[in-house]
Amino acid sequence: MEQDNALIDQARAAIDQGIVLAQDWLLSPAAWSQFGLLIVAYLLARVVNAKLTPRLERFLKPDAESNSILSQARRFILQFLPLILPLLAYGFTAVGEIVTRSIFGSGAVIAFGKRVFLFLAARALARDIIKDPFLRTLAKFVLVPATALYALGFFDQVIETLGNTSVSLGNISFSALAILRGIVAGSLLFWLGQWSNSQSAAYIEQQPMRPAIRQLVVKVTEFSIFGIAFLLLMNIMGISLSSLAIIGGAVGVGLGFGLQKIASNFISGVILLVEGQATVGDYVELDGGEAGTIIKMTARATFLETFDGRWIVVPNEDFITTRVVNYSDSGSANRYEVDFSVSYDTDINKIPAIIEAAVAKHPEVLTEPEAPDCELRGFGDSGIDFAVEFWVNGIDDGKNKYTSDVLFFVWNALKDNGIEIPYPHRVVEIKGNMPT
Known part of the structure; x- marks a missing residue:
């Protein structure tokens, strides 16, 4: 309550002081001379600005296609051209203040005008120059009010009042300033x-x-x-x-x-980054069944994206304490295989050459480290079982689907060579007399 009364008294005293000062200015020849110098300084600033700004703009403006460091610096400087007018007025007014103080022994009016020009420069900076939303907000609500208080002569009083106002947080006390x-x-x-x-x-x-x-x-x-x-x-x-x-x-x-787990995950993340056993873009599978492409690694966890678009957040510690299968390993080749069967009536000695030649035509199948290899796997109930192994660069799922493509190649190759793909046969034995 006492602080509020003190602030009210200070405000009243400032208003009374301002009224007295305004009366002195209106009745003083020195004040009128300073008003005249303010007008002259502003008009001179406008004339100089009209001559100087276009030349500076032509000199600083770079080519539209240029993106060099020098061009970026010139574009940055160009943003501040709206400050030339208020700053020129401020400078000429400062010279006028020196003249009036030397002639009349006072310069309160012209000093006030000089502070007003500084306020106009701050307002131009906040309104026309600063583009970043955060900095513009800060300039609008901090810089402009501070220069306004400075122009009116209340800045020092406000700072002193804020410095004497304390805010307590438990046993710790801070000033509002x-x-x-x-x-x-x-x-x-x-x-x-x-x-x-x-x-x-x-x-x-x-x-x-x-x-x-x-x-x-x-x-x-x-x-x-x-x-x-x-x-x-x-x-x-x-x-x-x-x-x-x-x-x-x-x-x-x-x-x-x-926070032991968080600390453990953080240290595990550092180890992962240093060792490079898994990095962004790799397709990995953990012991717990989590599998996907690493899309982001943070200090606490690693983000996997599955082929159906879901994200899995895996703590970094799991990459250190459990077994991790890295299918990508920075783009290394992977081997896959597809199974198929042929009829028992087939000459199986021809199968490997036919299938290997067909699979090798796939544009993504590699010849290194090994060309397609067709192997006999066994004799099944309905047909003879084969498998063809092949190497590709990538993961066999999602957008690639190598296995599906290779199965098409196998099917077409068998059909083109007249080889029958078996289907299950069952013998039904009926005991006793046949039903009539």
């Missing part, structure tokens, strides 16, 4: 960290290294960037890092017992 400063600085730091992380990740993705190592470098860079941002934020808020270390140690011991 420290909290506000932490929110603004934290938002900027973590936005900058996110931007830096995306830029560094894009750069790392272009480097010639193993996918697993690339993922590890991206994660280490990400943790480093946000770790540095967090430490800077603690320093800006005035929190002692030694106290933070003590608190962090105590919290770490408590979390260590409750």
Whole structure:
């Protein structure tokens, strides 16, 4: 209640001071001279801006097709051309302030005008230049109000009031200014960290290294960037890092017992990235029956996508503690086989050559490490059983379906050579007299 009354009294005093100041300005020849200098400074700024801006635009504007670093830098600078007018007015007004103070011994009016031009520059920055939604919001609700308070002369009083207003959280007390400063600085730091992380990740993705190592470098860079941002934020808020270390140690011991699985999965993820035994794009199958293509690897888990479009989230620890079958292994060949049967009336000595030649015509079937191989597997109840083995680059499911294609080749080859594919025969024996 007392703080509210103090704020009201300060506001009333500021209003009374403003009224007295306005009366002095209206009745003072020095004030009218400063008003004149403000108008002259603004008009001069407009003339210089009209001459300077088109030339700078022609000089800085790069070719539309160019994407070099220099062209990107020139495009970046071009965004700030709307600031030229208010900044020129600010500079000319500053020169006018020096003149009026040397002649009249005061420059309150022209100093106020100079601060107004600075406010107009901040508003132009927030309205016309900043494109990022987060930065535009920050400029709109923090930068513009701060420059408005500075222009009106209330900035120092507001800062002092916020500094004297405390907020308690248990035994810890913060000033409202420290909290506000932490929110603004934290938002900027973590936005900058996110931007830096995306830029560094894009750069790392272009480097010639193993996918697993690339993922590890991206994660280490990400943790480093946000770790540095967090430490800077603690320093800006005035929190002692030694106290933070003590608190962090105590919290770490408590979390260590409750988050053992998370820590285990995190370490397992690092091992996976370093060893590269499985990486994004590989088709894997675990002992538990989970199978799919790895589409994403995070610090805690690995995401598999099955051929029917479902996602399976597998903890990283399972890749370390259980047996994993990697069918892809960075694009290595895989062997498959299809079974078929022929009639007992067939000359089976001709079968291997016919089938091997037919399967070899498939565009995806390889000759290395081994060409198609047709083998006799046994004598069944209804026919003679064969199997043909073949090698392909890829997984036999989803969009590939090599087995289906090869079965078509086998069927057509047998039909073209007049070879019968058997079907089950059953002999029915009827005891006793036949029914009439």
